[in-house]
Amino acid sequence: MSRILLQVVAPILLPSVLYALWLVAERRRLEAVGSAGTKHWADAPWLWLLALGVFFAVIITMALALVGGESIVGEYVPPQIKDGRIVPGHVVPPSR
Secondary structure (H helix, E strand, C coil): CHHHHHHHHHHHHHHHHHHHHHHHHHHHHHHHHCCCCCCCHHHCCHHHHHHHHHHHHHHHHHHHHHHCCCCCCCEEECCEEECCEEECCEEECCCC
């Protein structure tokens, strides 16, 4: 679950969160200056925020696929049941 949050949900929401923080800061700045024109959340560039979030999610997924993972050299041991518990499949490194 945490992998899905960090790899998919967080990158998609990140541009919107950053835009919201910028919007709050911009409102405070405009109020301090005394300007009447304020920006509204409804006027957000939703398509661009979503596209940027999906782009971030794709980049993070690709980076994790290239950097992470286990070695593929060795002998694959399929999932087994030992003492009533499921032992996941794994790769045993070759003995030297």
